Amino acid sequence: MASLRSSTRRRRWAATLGVTALAVSGATVLAPGAQAQAQAAMAAVSFPTHCVPPPIAGIPPIDGTTTAEITVDNATPKVGDTVTVTYKVTSPAAGNPVDIALPADIMTPTGKATLGGAQTGSINVTGPKSNPPVAGKAPFPPFSMTGTFTVTAAGSITLSPGDYNIHTSYIMELDTPCTVTNPPAPVSLTIVAGPQTVPNDRAIQLGTASGNPGDAVTVTGSKFTPGATVTLAGRSGAAETADKTTVTADSNGSFSGQLTVSTLGTTGIVAYEGGAWDSSKGAGPAAYTVIDNTPIPANSQKIGASVAAGTLSMTQAGDSVQLTSVDYGQGGNATGDLNAVTVKDFRGGPAGWSLTGKVTDFTGPAGTIGAGRLSWTPSCTTKSGSPSTCVPGSGGAVGLAGATLASTPNGAATGGEFTAGAKLSLNVPAFTAPGDYSGVLTLTLS
Incomplete structure (x- = not known):
């Protein structure tokens, strides 16, 4: 039987970032050396090898x-990222060269x-000093090596x-060195x-934090x-106001302009x-308040109120999912449902969110x-009255590289409550050893 469950529940939060993890366990699943990662084009490969036993x-x-395969910790890196590579030899060509x-x-x-x-070149990989006992003249056991580039x-x-x-x-x-007879060996993994990523260092400052309707503020x-x-614009919550003007950045990328704010x-x-x-080409919002100086009629009281911005957060209905069982010799798909994930976007800004999983x-x-x-x-549903509408991700493999579960777009006014879920399917080869x-x-919310 295959199952998806949590041995430890892990959740990290930061301003607009949430992470939750579900541990995966089960009984009849994929045999070693037979995996294929569609998103990263990963496969075990076999190649002729020339091994030279020690002279003694x-x-x-x-x-x-x-027979070997290569995996990475990040199948969609960016230029400048460091990628950890695991080179796993599942079937070495050589064995214990002595009778001992x-x-x-x-x-x-x-x-x-x-x-x-x-990108061309080679990566040095090293494995730990670890192996089960090896009988005299017996084949060497599988081993793994890791390195980075x-x-x-x-x-x-x-x-x-x-x-x-x-x-x-x-x-x-x-030492028993083994070389690829006809290099290079077949491709085991393709990453993209x-x-x-160019950091956004743009910044703005205001000459004053408040003013009367119609006053100009220096930006x-x-x-x-x-x-x-560069467009300078007033913001009323998540929406822009009619107060706008444009300026031109100088040769150093700096500017100074006047924006008249009336809203x-x-x-x-x-x-x-x-x-x-x-957000990648802008700065702000910088806080600014328009002072309402409208005269108060006689025998009247002016009443004000404010709305405080909240956070982007998520919770899940549970941390254990049991998939259906499959039979040895038949295999097939072990299926189940991801625990519902509730996303609450109470930030009150223009940004949407994305919920991904790997x-x-x-x-x-x-x-x-x-x-x-x-x-x-x-799948994803939106609670009635929410300014945003969530969109479910595309169906397909989750994998090491990850996939999108649900998201909402950027907009003038965003936010709301949403429930995301998914039908899960684990493809099990027919003759996978029971266990x-x-x-x-x-799951990561950002």
Whole structure:
């Protein structure tokens, strides 16, 4: 039986960011070495390998086949990001070169992974000194090695297994180097790197924080695009007012302009490049108050009120989901429902939100389940009266790279309450060894 449950509940909050995790476990799932990650084009590959036993073994080189796969911690990095690479050899071409049985924890693997496509080169990978006992002349057991590389180019980057060496430290220090016979080996993983994110350092300051209706306020800005036309606008809550003007940034990206503010409900002032507000090309809002100096009639009282902005948050109905069981020899889809996730957007600003999820590989006593075998069909409902309308993400694999569960767009007025969910399906190969497997599905709200 496959299940999705939490061994520990983890939730982090920050201003407009929430994260919740669900641990994944179950009974009949994917066999080791058979995973395929659709979003990251991940696959186990086999390739001819030439291994040279240590001279003391007195045996000739071994020409065999290595089966391996490569995974990463981030399949959609940006230029400048550091990516951790795991090179897992599930079936080494070589074995214990001597008749003496090797005890546990005396093997240290090292190797290289090969980059291709938009970025070329190699990655040094190293594994821990860890192994089960190996009988004399028996095949070496599977092992994993990890390393990192920094993304230097945007586009599709391929990763292929490369040469590796198995070092044993028992009685003597011995090495068994194995090289790819016809390099490069087949591509095991393709990731897609995006361009480097340009930080928005734009900033504005006001000459005064309040004024009477019709007063002009001085707005100064910095770090805008040199020569750009910048719109100065009043903001009443999440909506812009009719109070607008434009200025031109100088060669240093700075400006100083006067904005006449007449709208009594003005709560702030923004500045942005382009024809409409864009948080990546704008600054603000800077707080500003229009003082209502309308004379109060005789025998009257002026009553004021304010609305305080809240936060973006989420809660989930539970942290355990039980999927249906599948039978050994038949396999199929283990199905279930994601616990409902309630999103409350009480910020009162122009920004929408996005709720995404990603899942780790499923691990168990008989191997691993590829993260790409968990798929979902998202759904989302909007509570009546909410200014925004949520949109469910596209159905498909969740995977290591992640997918969108639900979102709302940016707009002049946003906010509300929403409930997101999904139909879950875990594809199980027919002859997967029975047992409990576990992984973690993490939801992130931003």
